[in-house]
Ligand SMILES: Nc1nc2c(ncn2[C@@H]2O[C@H](COP(=O)(O)OP(=O)(O)OP(=O)(O)O)[C@@H](O)[C@H]2O)c(=O)[nH]1
């Protein structure tokens with residue numbers, strides 16, 4: 001019996017990757033200006049090392065080199081690019097410049113501190129589900145992270161087909177504070193399709209991301225909203241032959257009715273461990289109107305006398321659930337610094 005493929009060690013994998021990169025670099029065509037068409041607008045669909053897939057305004061996709069002088073470019077960036085008069089090794093153009101971003105999504109990075117994973121996002125859909133247990137603390141962690149980016153969050157509760165009358169009531173109680181604060185909220189089932197139409201119209205014509213813990217049903221939901229999601233991505237890698245890295249790279253896809261989705265594991269796991277305490281407080285947006293009104297400037301909003309936040313809780317103006325979660329999030333913050341081993345602080349809750 002043959003033994004099958006031998007497993008590579010990490011060092012070997014690194015060497016193979018480095019050689020691949022070198023080969024790609026050697027193939028990199030050098031464009032002279034007269035070999036390039038006029039500058040045109042485009043959007044980054046995906047970024048692969050020294051290249052990016054650019055969507056032109058007519059919807060066609062072109063794998064491009066990046067001019068060395070341009071700074072970081074990520075999925076969702078709006079760029080100026082020029083098409084080559086002929087294709088060289090699957091490369092069909094060059095990115096000349098990147099437009100300023102209207103928003104950025106960053107994740108903590110062990111080596112660089114923070115790394116931008118996607119740009120120009122309009123809405124963050126925070127997906128939770130009925131099963132396993134719905135946790136308001138996890139919702140709040142994602143909300144704080146979303147508030148920090150300045151990108152408006154939207155709450156989605158999936159798997160409502162699993163609710164009976166009693167559990168429906170419990171869920172309504174957990175979600176009531178978010179409705180009171182004014183966060184948009186959608187109750188859906190990706191299995192039965194309930195609520196999916198309302199969600200569809202909310203994300204149309206916007207660039208969206210779906211975040212949330214593993215298993216809440218993000219993929220199922222995306223499939224329900226975007227039945228042909230694999231089409232354009234598969235087509236690119238066939239043409240270019242440069243290989244597919246879709247599991248790690250963020251990619252931008254279109255909803256059939258208009259609007260876009262940026263997705264990748266890095267985007268999905270987006271969380272808040274790199275935030276300072278003040279940013280956490282600020283991330284509870286209904287707390288803001290009481291900030292600076294506590295008796296003591298260094299108020300910890302716990303048992304401190306004259307705490308404006310506590311008074312607001314007592315008067316029912318701030319939800320007890322949100323206030324408790326706020327303190328729990330601060331407590332767990334210090335242990336949630338990124339390490340090489342762990343990438344999802346919420347998994348260790
Ligand atoms: N009952 C029910 N189950 C669902 C629903 N949506 C998803 N599921 C199930 O939940 C499980 C997880 O779904 P996924 O779509 O893989 O979850 P995910 O959030 O994409 O998970 P990651 O890929 O790990 O981020 C699967 O077994 C799905 O069949 C739903 O609306 N109702």
Ligand SMILES: [Zn+2]
Pocket residue numbers: 294299300301302304306307308309310
């Ligand atoms: Zn206080």
